[in-house]
Each structure stands twice: as C-alpha cells, then as structure tokens.
Amino acid sequence: MLHVDDIQLAFGGVKALSGVSVHADKGKITAVIGPNGAGKTSLFNVISGFYRPQSGKVTLDGEDISPLKPHARAYRGMSRTFQNIALFHGMTVLDNIKLGAHTNLRSGVISAGLRLPLTRNEEAKLDEEIQREVVGLLELDHVQHHHVEDLAYGLQKRVELARALVMKPKILLLDEPVAGMNREEKREMSRFVLGVKKDWNTTVLLIEHDMSMVMGISDHVVVLSFGKPIASGTPDEVRANPDVIKAYLGGADEPARTAA
Numbered sequence: 001m002l003h004v005d006d007i008q009l010a011f012g013g014v015k016a017l018s019g020v021s022v023h024a025d026k027g028k029i030t031a032v033i034g035p036n037g038a039g040k041t042s043l044f045n046v047i048s049g050f051y052r053p054q055s056g057k058v059t060l061d062g063e064d065i066s067p068l069k070p071h072a073r074a075y076r077g078m079s080r081t082f083q084n085i086a087l088f089h090g091m092t093v094l095d096n097i098k099l100g101a102h103t104n105l106r107s108g109v110i111s112a113g114l115r116l117p118l119t120r121n122e123e124a125k126l127d128e129e130i131q132r133e134v135v136g137l138l139e140l141d142h143v144q145h146h147h148v149e150d151l152a153y154g155l156q157k158r159v160e161l162a163r164a165l166v167m168k169p170k171i172l173l174l175d176e177p178v179a180g181m182n183r184e185e186k187r188e189m190s191r192f193v194l195g196v197k198k199d200w201n202t203t204v205l206l207i208e209h210d211m212s213m214v215m216g217i218s219d220h221v222v223v224l225s226f227g228k229p230i231a232s233g234t235p236d237e238v239r240a241n242p243d244v245i246k247a248y249l250g251g252a253d254e255p256a257r258t259a260a
C-alpha cells in the first residue's frame with residue numbers, strides 16, 4: 001500500500017531523517033513514534049509531499065508518488081490531519097466537513113457532487129451522502145448543525161477527522177490525533193480510528209506521543225530516534241525492545257514506563 005523507502009532529509013547541516021523506511025499495510029494501523037526531534041513530523045511532511053527529501057522514494061499502491069505535490073497525492077487517495085485544529089469558525093460542523101472536501105479534493109466518496117456550482121438538489125444529495133457516510137460513522141449527528149467553535153476540543157478534533165475522511169482516502173495520515181485531549185476524549189478518538197479501519201478498511205498511519213493510544217490501536221509500530229529507525233514490530237515487540245527503552249529514557253518527553 002504505502003512504501004517509504006530509504007528517506008534522507010537534511011535541513012542545512014541538520015539530518016532530520018537518515019535511511020528511514022516505513023511500510024503501511026492495507027487496512028492496518030501503523031504508528032510512528034519517537035522522542036522529541038526524532039523526525040516524525042519531517043517524515044509525515046515527506047509522505048504528504050510538503051518536504052522534498054534529498055533521496056528516497058514514496059510509493060502508493062505501486063506508483064512512485066515522490067515527484068508529486070501534496071494536492072496530487074490527495075487526488076490519489078492520501079488524506080491527512082494536522083496537529084493544530086484548522087476548522088472554519090462561524091460555520092457549522094457539516095459545512096466544515098463539506099468545505100474540507102471542496103478544498104481537498106473534488107472526488108472521492110462524494111465524488112461527482114463536489115463539482116461546483118451545485119444546484120439545490122445536488123447540495124441536498126451531497127449533505128445526505130456526507131451524513132450517511134461520515135457524520136454517522138463518527139457519531140457527529142447531534143452536533144452537525146452547531147458552529148464548530150462551540151464544540152468541546154475532542155469533538156472539534158473529530159470534525160477534523162471527518163473532514164479528512166470525506167474523500168474516503170486509501171490512506172489516512174493522522175498527526176498526533178489525541179494531543180491535548182483528556183482521557184475520555186482519547187478513548188473516543190481511539191474508538192473512531194479503529195471504527196474507520198474496521199468499517200472502511202482504511203489504511204492508517206499515525207504519529208503520536210501518547211503511548212497508551214499507540215499501543216492500544218496499532219498493528220505495527222515504527223520507532224525513530226535522532227532521525228533513524230531503531231525498531232519496528234508489534235506493540236508488544238516494540239515495548240520490550242531495549243533500544244526503544246533506552247531511546248526514551250535517554251532524554252525523551254515521554255517516559256518509557258508509559259508504554260507498559
């Protein structure tokens with residue numbers, strides 16, 4: 001599905017990524033973890049096309065997408081969320097989800113409906129499709145007509161997830177999806193990400209500091225440290241890996257014991 005091979009990325013003298021390879025298997029959840037500055041965000045930016053690495057390759061479903069710009073990758077079914085909430089205030093949940101679809105891509109689950117301008121009938125059909133496919137899946141029905149700024153933080157993050165899902169992506173990149181959330185919100189977000197995997201067979205790649213989330217929902221975990229891959233495997237394998245424990249104990253923000 002997604003293959004990231006031997007990425008080298010440097011900013012001036014700073015080597016952000018050295019020889020990083022990650023594979024995300026179809027319908028599975030793959031997590032990239034690592035202490036602060038390990039290169040996780042850089043890797044995401046390489047995958048989504050915001051950074052151009054000095055060398056290495058990104059392949060999606062067998063196609064080398066390395067030369068493609070972010071929007072072209074989105075057209076091929078790659079969707080991402082960002083660390084900071086970027087919703088449009090003054091607009092409803094439903095309109096935010098729809099607008100996200102307009103700005104991201106004019107095809108996908110709501111396909112033809114996104115070709116502007118829409119007639120009233122088309123608009124209604126689009127609303128109905130979004131409601132059925134995405135609002136329902138993410139249990140946003142009760143707030144779909146609320147303004148996004150009136151929602152609790154956890155719900156706003158869920159709206160962002162909905163917006164990324166509107167295109168029914170092949171691969172969903174989640175950038176710290178539970179950052180800043182309370183325990184209950186984290187549990188909910190984990191449940192929804194698992195729901196997307198189960199119901200849509202979507203491939204998910206996430207970077208996240210929260211070890212309980214990562215260990216709870218991931219099929220496969222890749223660990224970076226100082227821009228290099230140091231371990232990969234199932235959550236249990238990674239948790240028990242001495243190199244991983246050392247990397248986290250050696251100056252990380254997240255103590256290794258939270259992985260237990």
Ligand SMILES: Nc1ncnc2c1ncn2[C@@H]1O[C@H](COP(=O)(O)OP(=O)(O)OP(=O)(O)O)[C@@H](O)[C@H]1O
Pocket residue numbers: 011014015016034035036037038039040041042043
């Ligand atoms: N735009 C940039 N210009 C210069 N250096 C950068 C840039 N982006 C990242 N770096 C450097 O690359 C390295 C990897 O950073 P990156 O942000 O990818 O790590 P991270 O694992 O996402 O960290 P965090 O968990 O703190 O978000 C760091 O040394 C960082 O200072």
